Amino acid sequence: MLKALIIDDELKASDVLRLMLERYVPEIGQVLVCNDAREATTTIQQFRPDILFLDIRMPYFNGFDVLSRMQHRPFQVIFTTAYNEYTIQAIRFSAFDYLLKPIDAQDLVNAVQRYTHRQGELAYQPEQLKNIIKNMQADDPGQFRLAVPAREGIHFFLPSEIIRCEALGGYTKFFTTLNKQYLTSKNLGEYEELLTPYGFLRTHKSHLVNRTQISFIDHEGFLVLKDGTAVEVSRRKKAEIIQQLG
Known part of the structure; x- marks a missing residue:
């Protein structure tokens, strides 16, 4: 059974996602919620999730800050975010998965199913994180770098x-x-x-x-x-x- 951790400062949003996971995703046996980004690093280290549902915009630390503070990330990251075309393009170009708020149940099920096919890509996450930060800082979407996972590694x-x-x-x-x-x-x-x-x-x-x-x-x-x-x-x-x- 998989373990999922939700990091989101919005209590209602995190509760809804937790209930959806419990109802629609039987592959996940444990769900934990963290509503304070300042506690995220400790919670991740103690809980050791397989899948991390990570909000991007939060007080104190954003989602990228949370990941940057983790030296080892043996979990699949799925960003959760309200609609913002620029942000979503930066995420997709960097080959991260994401869910749009309010989260659709079928999209959630599909995202978890994709997890089983992407476990081999976990080693790429440090480079993907660097890439998404660069993409977010780009003045022009034409300067986004596209992440292309290949057998020998990931190329941008x-x-x-x-x-x-x-x-x-x-x-x-x-x-x-x-x-x-x-x-x-x-x-x-x-x-x-x-x-x-x-x-x-x-x-x-x-x-x-x-x-x-x-x-x-x-x-x-x-x-x-x-x-x-x-x-x-x-x-x-x-x-x-x-x-x-x-």
Whole structure:
């Protein structure tokens, strides 16, 4: 059975989340609540949770401060936050999970289920934390660095450093301006949602392309990139892509 710790200064919000965990998530056998961020470090060390539900905005210490004070973090972090597009993008770019307040029961169940598939990524959390803090301090979302977990570790890229992404089954291969390729276990749809606001085009079910890397469209309807790669454009996407490229 899993142990969950909720750190949130809002009594009502923490009580609601505790009740939802007890009702909808049978995998969690113990739930503890901490409403004072000043006690968070001690509580984490004593309770040793598997999953930490962590509010971002709190008096005395914010959620990032709490994590920064922990040298070892052998638990999965799920941020809980009210809607703020900038904050959520910074979280998602850093590959952390999050739940929007008021928390939806199905979203909560899905987040806990994802925990079982991400235990191998716990070692990445120190670098993810550094990245999210940098993202939050960026003046422009275009300076957010995208966390890409791969077999050999976790890599961080500016959107401008990504040439294209290619779907390989349920995996995604990244092609970068650093002349290197990286394979991650996340599917292309997740990265399409993240990168579309930064000038990326889904040209085909298997291809997501940085429009700044497009050189021209050849006579056969392929996108030719600056590195010479020809990328397929699906029939149903062709008119839309041509229109977007002007």
